[in-house]
Amino acid sequence: xxxxxxxxxxxxxxxxxxxxxxxxxxxxxxxxxxxxxxxxxxxxxxxxxxxxxxxxxxxxxxxxxxxxxxxxxxxxxxxxxxxxxxxxxxxxxxxxxxxxxxxxxxxxxxxxxxxxxxxxxxxxxxxxxxxxxxxxxxxxxxxxxxxxxxxxxxxxxxxxxxxxxxxxxxxxxxxxxxxxxxxxxxxxxxxxxxxxxxxxxxxxxxxxxxxxxxxxxxxxxxxxxxxxxxxxxxxxxxxxxxxxxxxxxxxxxxxxxxxxxxxxxxxxxxxxxxxxxxxxxxxxxxxxxxxxxxxxxxxxxxxxxxxxxxxxxxxxxxxxxxxxxxxxxxxxxxxxxxxxxxxxxxxxxxxxxxxxxxxxxxxxxxxxxxxxxxxxxxxxxxxxxxxxxxxxxxxxxxxxxxxxxxxxxxxxxxxxxxxxxxxxxxxxxxxxxxxxxxxxxxxxxxxxxxxxxxxxxxxxx
Amino acid sequence: xxxxxxxxxxxxxxxxxxxxxxxxxxxxxxxxxxxxxxxxxxxxxxxxxxxxxxxxxxxxxxxxxxxxxxxxxxxxxxxxxxx
Numbered sequence: 001x002x003x004x005x006x007x008x009x010x011x012x013x014x015x016x017x018x019x020x021x022x023x024x025x026x027x028x029x030x031x032x033x034x035x036x037x038x039x040x041x042x043x044x045x046x047x048x049x050x051x052x053x054x055x056x057x058x059x060x061x062x063x064x065x066x067x068x069x070x071x072x073x074x075x076x077x078x079x080x081x082x083x084x085x086x087x088x089x090x091x092x093x094x095x096x097x098x099x100x101x102x103x104x105x106x107x108x109x110x111x112x113x114x115x116x117x118x119x120x121x122x123x124x125x126x127x128x129x130x131x132x133x134x135x136x137x138x139x140x141x142x143x144x145x146x147x148x149x150x151x152x153x154x155x156x157x158x159x160x161x162x163x164x165x166x167x168x169x170x171x172x173x174x175x176x177x178x179x180x181x182x183x184x185x186x187x188x189x190x191x192x193x194x195x196x197x198x199x200x201x202x203x204x205x206x207x208x209x210x211x212x213x214x215x216x217x218x219x220x221x222x223x224x225x226x227x228x229x230x231x232x233x234x235x236x237x238x239x240x241x242x243x244x245x246x247x248x249x250x251x252x253x254x255x256x257x258x259x260x261x262x263x264x265x266x267x268x269x270x271x272x273x274x275x276x277x278x279x280x281x282x283x284x285x286x287x288x289x290x291x292x293x294x295x296x297x298x299x300x301x302x303x304x305x306x307x308x309x310x311x312x313x314x315x316x317x318x319x320x321x322x323x324x325x326x327x328x329x330x331x332x333x334x335x336x337x338x339x340x341x342x343x344x345x346x347x348x349x350x351x352x353x354x355x356x357x358x359x360x361x362x363x364x365x366x367x368x369x370x371x372x373x374x375x376x377x378x379x380x381x382x383x384x385x386x387x388x389x390x391x392x393x394x395x396x397x398x399x400x401x402x403x404x405x406x407x408x409x410x411x412x413x414x415x416x417x418x419x420x421x422x423x424x425x426x427x428x429x430x431x432x433x434x435x436x437x438x439x440x441x442x443x444x445x446x447x448x449x450x451x452x453x454x455x456x457x458x459x460x461x
Numbered sequence: 462x463x464x465x466x467x468x469x470x471x472x473x474x475x476x477x478x479x480x481x482x483x484x485x486x487x488x489x490x491x492x493x494x495x496x497x498x499x500x501x502x503x504x505x506x507x508x509x510x511x512x513x514x515x516x517x518x519x520x521x522x523x524x525x526x527x528x529x530x531x532x533x534x535x536x537x538x539x540x541x542x543x544x
């Protein structure tokens with residue numbers, strides 16, 4: 001079989017890349033290993049209900065008038081109208097530390113006012129930081145710089161630095177306790193200056209929309225179709241061999257599965273243990289909606305640290321509870337819930353090796369998952385109020401779950417700490433797009449798919 | 462195609478990219494980018510649409526010719542003479 005363009009990976013960046021290619025070309029083939037698209041942001045059914053994986057909130061909210069905002073650029077590039085998505089903005093989100101908290105929303109002035117009020121000696125410093133961040137081009141090629149070190153040049157209060165970093169690290173860092181400054185700038189904009197939203201419906205509606213777009217432009221998706229290896233001669237990619245042995249020849253290959261994961265398929269991956277990769281456990285609690293009155297009414301996400309200083313590193317225990325994210329997806333604006341249940345979600349750092357070592361014993365692994373959801377609930381109840389008695393169903397995704405369903409090595413959702421900003425890894429007709437190209441979040445990874453196809457393929461036609 | 466046809470074609474393509482585009486006060490000698498708030502990604506789409514609709518190959522180094530409505534028309538006129 002032959003296809004001009006093959007995209008590996010049906011996550012959001014792969015879908016965006018394939019739509020972009022198919023809009024102007026024939027013969028675009030998207031290969032997805034799993035039986036469903038979405039990658040890290042997908043869904044599953046339990047008890048006849050749909051549960052989302054991954055999605056807490058989408059960053060990069062922008063009003064319609066902001067034509068140059070990443071969200072609106074992306075929609076234009078994919079020929080999707082805003083009405084097809086539907087927007088529910090966050091109410092408020094909170095950074096919750098011992099004895100200190102900050103609130104932010106989709107109006108950046110709220111964060112500015114919070115900092116003036118609660119960190120008044122830092123107010124001018126923070127404005128100076130924002131002024132300089134606004135003039136920074138995060139897409140300029142630059143080696144790793146510590147965002148923490150740069151923040152320390154502007155701000156004196158270590159708590160404020162930690163509090164600003166906490167949501168940014170949780171929503172996109174593949175480094176311990178820090179993040180590359182370029183990525184910090186992207187995340188600062190997308191999280192604090194733009195803000196959070198949810199699409200109407202569930203992630204399934206968004207994925208169905210993307211699949212429909214791709215089909216409309218004439219692209220093809222093959223689900224349940226894993227790639228065994230990439231065939232290359234010298235610096236040229238010839239095609240791919242599928243897990244079922246079939247060969248597909250192609251002119252261009254776009255890989256969105258990650259840098260190391262792509263190198264594995266090329267047979268050029270260095271077999272070094274991925275100990276430095278950060279992985280997480282995500283828990284879902286489905287709760288009787290009568291409990292809602294006890295929970296925060298206006299908080300969409302809560303980024304917490306129980307310790308000062310805040311640490312963001314691989315825990316020595318199976319899960320680290322000192323910090324994390326609490327997502328309250330019922331607290332977005334203009335939702336119309338006709339449902340008897342609400343959901344609470346938590347994300348906490350995990351130790352991949354520890355999960356791996358107990359996974360040989362299925363009974364012990366399942367018991368550990370159950371222990372974890374119980375512990376996660378106990379850890380967050382002091383922050384949001386008690387809800388254990390209202391839980392009707394709970395589940396958790398360990399780094400092994402993520403690895404199994406998404407192919408991300410070590411379940412590291414933010415990928416490799418090495419980012420390939422130009423998408424090129426030494427082959428003439430192979431482009432890397434997605435998280436390991438350096439864009440983050442749902443909008444970021446989709447823009448990565450678009451930008452890499454534009455730069456390396458469409459503009460060369 | 463006449464110059465007027467080409468102008469209409471460009472405006473039609475831009476409207477297709479951004480249905481909110483407002484051409485009322487468009488100065489044909491000033492950059493489209495500033496007046497319509499377009500960026501390089503949108504310009505690529507103009508090029509791609511010309512390729513799709515009229516099989517035109519516009520090399521990357523010629524993109525600056527597409528800056529204003531008048532420069533676009535002047536550049537495309539010989540290429541679309543037979544269209």
